[in-house]
């Protein structure tokens with residue numbers, strides 16, 4: 001892979017993101033400050049001390065812009081403002097400032113592939129009609145006979161084209177409410193450069209780039225042809241120049257690409273700084289698979305000097321405590337295994353062990369809200385309350401992602417568990433009465449206590465750097481870190497003896513004498 005990268009210097013080699021612990025805030029479900037049942041900026045600001053005490057370096061917020069919420073805010077109607085349900089631009093600026101005062105950086109989500117059908121640009125395009133400049137910002141085409149211009153399918157199911165009243169069709173890789181932008185058009189490029197400046201001017205420390213690999217399309221292709229076209233790199237080079245002008249700002253790509261050589265191209269020194277590690281996220285809870293994915297990750301990142309990232313969950317995937325308790329522990333967007341039986345106790349034990357594994361590896365780590373509470377995937381949301389467009393567009397066969405987006409339980413013995421004074425936008429399970437932040441803070445054995453302890457140790461002595469495997473036998477993943485920390489994960493069926501060490505720093509579960517039980521991780525000081 002070194003040969004496939006272009007020469008360049010690593011700017012900001014000591015960038016703050018290289019070893020950061022980043023907490024993902026799904027604002028709608030984090031904390032509601034005004035009692036309307038939807039999380040908001042007031043709620044988040046009030047809970048910043050919680051995040052500070054948790055020990056994270058940054059927060060990444062899912063899209064907070066004005067949006068009809070056809071796809072949970074990923075249908076952006078105005079890239080330079082805040083959704084009124086969430087608050088105001090002035091509150092967003094205050095949040096950025098208050099977070100900084102606590103040493104927490106802010107990363108915002110920018111969605112460059114598509115906007116909302118309610119945005120001014122799209123309304124202008126509808127109005128202006130075929131052949132207009134306004135339509136050139138999107139992909140409008142005449143149909144092919146009575147049908148769409150080509151047979152491309154939407155990632156959310158159904159056709160990727162929708163017809164407008166004058167007969168033309170427009171492309172949407174996701175929902176019809178999310179028209180794709182035409183990145184061949186310089187006006188689109190300029191617009192997004194300005195959006196980046198707008199948020200950097202307001203003090204944000206980073207940008208998470210949504211659907212980063214699909215911006216460039218070849219519409220003449222009969223097959224779907226939008227993933228990972230070479231043309232996409234010029235876009236991110238321009239973005240990088242802006243980030244560098246501001247300094248210490250990070251570009252984080254959502255790049256789902258199995259091909260590591262192609263993936264690495266996005267992380268060249270003049271493109272993005274980091275990208276999410278979806279291969280790690282999707283890996284089954286099996287020693288060989290995990291070892292391979294770790295080796296592959298480091299082989300991709302080390303030669304190009306980009307920090308690896310370690311991700312166990314996000315707002316699009318099944319909660320780890322549920323996933324790891326199933327007979328098949330891998331994650332696959334095409335088959336979410338909704339309803340597959342899960343042993344929650346087993347899943348929780350593994351989720352704890354997995355958290356210590358992820359946090360010990362070199363690079364940055366992401367924690368998706370609720371992961372630190374060990375929440376389960378809520379699979380029994382009544383059908384009429386489901387919001388994810390995947391549910392409708394799959395013909396009600398795939399319930400989609402609502403189950404990992406249920407509002408957090410903060411306190412108390414019944415819903416809304418301190419999340420709101422109103423009715424939460426998605427119902428919370430009554431069983432979360434033992435999973436609240438309040439409860440878990442009082443319990444030294446809780447998932448939250450484990451995350452707090454681990455993030456604290458991580459801040460002191462982990463982060464970016466190097467690791468070396470320790471051969472401790474089949475079924476065991478063990479490695480040393482440059483800071484002298486040893487991480488041992490037992491994925492085998494038998495308890496294993498710990499390697500020589502000076503002290504035990506933390507374990508994900510109780511030891512059996514001096515043996516490490518199955519599905520348990522230990523952090524040792526050498």
Ligand code: NOJ
Pocket residue numbers: 071074111174210211254315316
């Ligand atoms: C990826 C986001 O994470 C997901 O939630 C969204 O639906 C799609 N991109 C489309 O924006």
